[in-house]
Each structure stands twice: as structure tokens, then as C-alpha cells.
Amino acid sequence: MEAPFPKYYLYKRIVQAKLFMDAHFGEAIDLDNIADEAYFSKFHFVRLFKSIYGKTPHQYLIHVRIDKAKECLQKGLPVTETVFRIGFDSVSSFTGLFRKYTGTTPSAWQQQYRERQALLQREPLRFIPNCFAEQKGWTENSNFQEV
Amino acid sequence: MITRMNHVSVFVLNQDSAYDFYVNKLGFKVHTDASMGPGMRWLTVCPPEQPELEIALMQVEEGMMFKDGAAAQMRDLISKGTFGFGVFQCKDLNATYEELRAKGVVFKKPPTREFYAYEALFVDDSGNWFSLGEIES
Numbered sequence: 001m002e003a004p005f006p007k008y009y010l011y012k013r014i015v016q017a018k019l020f021m022d023a024h025f026g027e028a029i030d031l032d033n034i035a036d037e038a039y040f041s042k043f044h045f046v047r048l049f050k051s052i053y054g055k056t057p058h059q060y061l062i063h064v065r066i067d068k069a070k071e072c073l074q075k076g077l078p079v080t081e082t083v084f085r086i087g088f089d090s091v092s093s094f095t096g097l098f099r100k101y102t103g104t105t106p107s108a109w110q111q112q113y114r115e116r117q118a119l120l121q122r123e124p125l126r127f128i129p130n131c132f133a134e135q136k137g138w139t140e141n142s143n144f145q146e147v
Numbered sequence: 148m149i150t151r152m153n154h155v156s157v158f159v160l161n162q163d164s165a166y167d168f169y170v171n172k173l174g175f176k177v178h179t180d181a182s183m184g185p186g187m188r189w190l191t192v193c194p195p196e197q198p199e200l201e202i203a204l205m206q207v208e209e210g211m212m213f214k215d216g217a218a219a220q221m222r223d224l225i226s227k228g229t230f231g232f233g234v235f236q237c238k239d240l241n242a243t244y245e246e247l248r249a250k251g252v253v254f255k256k257p258p259t260r261e262f263y264a265y266e267a268l269f270v271d272d273s274g275n276w277f278s279l280g281e282i283e284s
Contacts (some may be wrong), residue, residue, distance in 0.1 A: 011242050054238055093164065128179075135211060138184075
């Protein structure tokens with residue numbers, strides 16, 4: 001197949017490394033190994049990765065883990081279980097990192113999410129602009145908690 | 148004076164499938180997902196770096212919005228690829244194109260230099276067209 005753009009093979013390798021991190025964020029990922037798998041020197045790999053994604057591979061992996069942690073917390077998993085799922089060993093180091101990226105602790109973040117979900121279930125129309133709700137006929141039957 | 152837009156709707160054929168496409172393939176974040184009664188759902192997603200823009204994924208079905216066969220007409224138009232809903236941006240088009248293709252997103256045009264941008268064209272799971280452009284740095 002013809003390459004769709006110049007240096008396609010370089011992009012393909014970097015993207016595969018990124019997708020590997022997306023899929024294996026909960027495991028102990030050795031970034032040196034990823035660079036090797038992608039047939040790059042570590043320096044070249046980090047430079048290319050950053051030029052494409054705006055983050056070093058290490059920074060990107062942290063970003064993915066924080067994102068996945070939020071998903072676990074949204075599902076109601078306890079913080080200790082969340083820490084384990086995203087590949088951290090220590091609750092305190094995870095909590096510190098989570099606070100650095102979100103401005104709040106995992107348990108406080110989870111509590112805020114629960115409160116929002118409870119309000120959403122109780123009074124969904126507070127979250128929906130009227131132009132959409134009116135068109136759908138939702139404003140005429142706002143007693144959603146009984147359906 | 149109007150300053151910004153914070154909600155926009157995209158009409159889709161199936162919200163479950165659209166959820167999978169926009170969240171698991173495009174990488175968008177779910178902003179609000181609420182049941183509005185039997186068979187009705189308010190589902191909005193945001194581009195990862197633009198949480199203030201909610202894209203409402205509106206399932207086309209008979210009801211107040213689409214009456215007297217309008218839903219069937221609309222669904223037919225969507226699935227025929229009649230509608231282009233907007234332009235998404237990314238930092239690196241080549242990488243994003245490669246990643247989305249690896250996830251099964253169908254592109255109608257590979258990255259191409261146009262007068263106005265470096266862009267590619269893809270369709271969502273319903274048949275809606277979108278441009279994907281690279282941010283000028």
C-alpha cells in the first residue's frame with residue numbers, strides 16, 4: 001500500500017507506541033522497551049513523541065493513568081482499588097499526583113461526581129438547554145425520576 | 148454581543164453506537180449521560196481539550212422533533228452522508244489520522260494540503276462527515 005504521507009513509517013511507529021500505552025497503562029511500562037520496540041533510540045523516540053503529542057511519553061502515561069483513574073472513580077471503585085487498576089503501588093503517591101493534576105483528592109473528586117450524578121438523576125432538565133428539551137418534549141414531562 | 152458557542156447537536160442513528168464511536172474511537176469525554184424516560188437519553192460529549200463545548204448526540208426517531216415520517220427521511224439522509232457537521236482540530240494530523248484509522252475510523256480523504264488548512268475527511272458511525280484539520284503552530 002502506498003504511504004499516505006511522507007515519513008509515514010515514523011508516524012506509524014510512534015502511534016503504535018502511544019496505542020500500546022493506552023492499552024497497557026495498568027502494567028509496569030518500561031519506556032526504554034517501548035523505544036526499542038519502535039526501533040528508535042530513547043532520545044529520538046522521546047523527541048518525536050513530544051513533537052507529535054506535546055508531552056513526553058512519561059508525561060503522556062501519567063495523563064492516561066489519571067484519566068483512567070477518573071473512569072474507575074466514576075464507576076464507584078474505591079480509591080485503593082483504583083490505584084491498583086492504573087498501575088500504581090502507593091495510594092499516597094497516587095493521591096499526590098491526582099491532586100497535582102486535578103486540584104483535588106481522588107475521594108473528594110469521586111464525591112463531587114456522585115453529587116452531580118444524583119442531581120442529574122433527580123433534575124435532569126437543569127443540565128439541558130431549553131432549545132433541546134423543548135424540541136424533544138421533555139419540558140412537558142419533567143418528573144423523570146418516576147419513569 | 149454573542150461571544151461563544153457551548154452546545155451543538157449532531158444527529159445520529161443510534162446513541163449506543165455513537166457513544167462507542169465518539170468516546171472509544173475519537174477519544175471524546177462524556178459530559179452528560181442522562182435517561183430522560185423510556186428510550187430517551189440526553190448524551191453529550193466533549194473534545195478532550197474543549198470541555199466547554201458539549202456535542203449533543205441526538206438520536207433521530209419519531210417524536211416531537213421528527214413527526215409524520217420526518218425521522219425516516221432524516222435517517223435516510225444521514226446514512227447517505229448528506230450532512231457535514233463541522234471541523235475538528237488536532238495538533239498533528241498525520242499521527243491522528245494514523246491512530247483513528249487503526250481504530251477503524253473511515254476516512255474519505257487522507258491528509259491533504261488545502262488552501263485553508265492541512266486536512267483529512269472522515270465519517271462518523273452514522274454517516275456524518277467531518278473535517279479534521281491540523282492546528283497551525
